[in-house]
Amino acid sequence: MNALQTIARLESPDDFYEALIEAHGGLTDAQSEMLNARLILLLANHIGDMQVLREALAAAREGLDDPAAP
Amino acid sequence: MNHRLATLPYRKAPELDRRPAPRYRAVVVGAGPVGLCMAIDLACHGIECVLIDEDDRTSEGSRAICFAKRTLEILDRLGTGQRTVDKGVVWNLGKVFLRDRLLYQFDLLPESGHKRPAFINLQQYHLEQFLVERLAGTPVDVRWRSRVTGVTVHEGGVSVTVGTPDGVYALECDWLLACDGARSPIRTTLGLEAKSQVFRDRFLIADVKMQASFPTERWFWFDPPFHPGQSVLLHRQADDLWRIDFQLGWDADPEKERQPQRVLPRIRAMLGEDTPFSLEWVSVYTFRCQRMDRFRHGRVFFLGDAAHQVSPFGARGANSGIQDADNLAWKLALVMQGKAPESLLDTYERERMAAADENVLNSTRSTDFITPKSRTSRLFRDAALQLAGRHAFARGLVNSGRLSLPHTYRDSPLSTPDRDSFAGRMRPGAPCADAPLRAGDAQAWLLDQLGGAFGGMYYAGAQAPDPGLLARLQGLSRLPLPVRPLLLCATGCAGPWRALGASVFEDVEGLYAGRYDAAPGTLYLVRPDQHVAARWRHLELRAVREALARATGQQLEAQTA
Incomplete structure (x- = not known):
């Protein structure tokens, strides 16, 4: 069974981060939200593994239900 | 404006003339699609019943307009399948629009080799009319304009109080079948409840008569220019009648919205100013999902919307209700005839509750897509729609109603687990798939x-006929509960079997062998509702006898015998 990979996998994290921020350049907040939503759907389909996606959803949610957490 | 069919004949009940009141075996309450099917199915199994309805007409408006393949197959068994299909509209192409452009279209590409299409569109009143006419050929005692005003359940039976234009009388019966709809008066009378979830949205549905140039397709719009911010569905029905569903939103005023001066401009905006049409029926509704915790309360059974209600997306209301009747009728008949223990009846609830949960899940998912409950939910919905135009993968996320498929009774205690190895979907509990056959020159x-x-x-493939096997196969019909043998062989192999006097069908397109993963020797035991009970690679009468006992709720008796 595949598991969510959380070890560093990007060859150049700085390149990705810059590209992510640049993709949002000049967009309103509403447009940015839409870009994020589209991006999530595209990447989810690319991953194509429900087990990995469930783990990613849980990892992203972690701590958000606890108001004291950062 | 209301389209309703002929008035059905009310007659004064014999009980009102103080004749000695007979005791009835079964009383079915509610002559909608579910109650009608239940009464006819019982009659097909040789059980006489009384059917009671408070009205004396078929339903008002198109209501449940989509009838799925499994429903049509059940109607075939009940004798109204052909009329229903002949009258109905078959469609395969669906189109999804976002604002003013076509996002994509889909072809249902129906699998060939089935007698019936994936589904048809037909006004509910036509379906009911055919079933009512079918009743004429049965001993069902139909009582129109008869309202149930009281129900008392006691150990040996049920007392039902019935109000009619000529007065009130009491009916005594062994079993009461409540098919009296989502607001089930019987459920209320007995103080039972159905836990519900109300969806905060309103829909306007209109039956519109027009000679339109729209093709016979299902069109679904998200946020169209003629109805901004909401969704619209257009479906063709019989008699040049079109059904249009407008999403209105939670804030809409239902009384105001159903007024013609509000409805007509909406339709004109959609069809264009020059399209002549007339409005036949209009309704505004809010929908809910609800399900009772038990479908059986002693001698009272709840079926269809009375037991479980789903949102309309995916055509799971009438379709699942008719399958409830299909599931219960044969069980009740066997118990009444003393051929099965009463515990068999508990499997109705077990099997159909799982089906109801599957339907609630699917229709709730569709509803969440069409009526997003939060800003984020709407964001993802819109993102999926925007991607769907260019990327095929996103079309799978667009959910405007999923095709209603019959439930497979996966963990049913009536099924015998596989001992032999099989592939494919025809596992125990599955509804049998159809296949084209041939007997001599006749298609079947x-x-x-x-x-x-x-x-x-029994599938013999291309095997040479075997008189010993034929004798054992015919032995199936002499079991305590007769099993009707059906001998199938490969194309061109029927002759030698016929020479032995056997009735045999050829698997003309090889679809039976494929769909049932059948090899020479494979035997399927099928329940009266056409769900698989058991299957083997070889015919062994002893195994069939055990599976039959299990399928009729006698598994405990069989183990101790």
Whole structure:
């Protein structure tokens, strides 16, 4: 069974981060939200593994239900 | 404006003339699609019943307009399948629009080799009319304009108080079948409840008569220019009648919205100013999902919307209700005839509750897509729609209603777990798939041959005929509960079997062998509702006898015998 990979996998994290921020350049907040939503759907389909996606959803949610957490 | 069919004949009940009141075996309450099917199905199994309805007409407006393949197959068994399909509209192409452009279209590409299409569109009143006419050929005692005003359940039976234009009388029966709809008065009378979830949205549905140039397709719009911010569905029905569903939103005023001066401009905006049309029926509704915790309360059974209600997306209301009747009728008949223990009846609830949960899940998912409950939910919905135009993967996320498929009774105690190895979907508990057959020069369909009794389907492939095997196969019909043998062989192999005097069907397109993963020697035991009870690679009468006992709720008796 595949598991969510959380070890560093990007060859150049700085390149990705810059590209992510640049993709949002000049967009309103509403447009940015839409870009994020589209991006999530595209990447989810690319991953194509429900087990990995469930783990990613849980990892992203972690701590958000606890108001004291950062 | 209301389209309703002929008034049905009310007659004064014999009980009102103080004749000695007979005791009835079963009383069915509610002559909608579910109650009508239940009464006819019981009659097909040789059980007489009383059917009661407070009205004396078929339903108002188109209501449940989509009838799925499994429903049509059940109607075939009940004798109204052909009329229903002849009158109905078959469509395969669906189109999804976002604002003013076509996002994508889909072809249902129906699998060939089935007698019936994936589904048809037909006004509910036509379906009911055909069933009402079918009643005429049965001993069902139909009582129109009869309202149930009281129900008392006691150990040995049920007392029902019935109000009619000529007065009130009491009916005594062994079993009461409540098919009295989502607001089930019987449920209320007995103080039972159905836990519900209300969806905060309103829909306007309109039956519109027009000679339109729209093709016979299902069109679904998200946020169209003629109805901004909401969704619209257009469906063709019989008699040049079109059904249009407008999403209105939670804030809409239902009384105001159903007024013609509000409805007509909406339709004109959609069809264009120059399209002549007339409005036949209009309704505004809010929908809910609800399900009772138990479908059986002693001698009272709840079926259809009375037991479980789903949102309309995906055509799961009438379709699942008719399958409830299909599931219960043969069980009740066997118990009444003393051929099965009463515990068999508990499996109705077990099997159909799982089906109801599956339907609630699917229709709730569709509803969440069409009526997003939060800003984020709407964001993802819109993102999926925007991607769907260019990327095929996103079309799978667009959910404007999923095709209603019959439930497979996966963990049913009536099924015998596989001992032999099989591939494919025809596992125990699954509804039998149809297949084209041939007997001599005559074409035939598998499900028509199965009918409504226990069936034993034996596949001989290209094997040479075997008199010993034939004798054992015919022995199936002499079991304590007769199993109707059905002998199938490969194309061109029927002759030698016929020379032995056997009735045999050829698997003309090889679809039976494919769909049932059948090899020479494979035997399927099929329930009267055409669900698989058991299957083996070889015919062994002892195994069939045990599976039959299990399928009729006698598994405990069989183990101790």
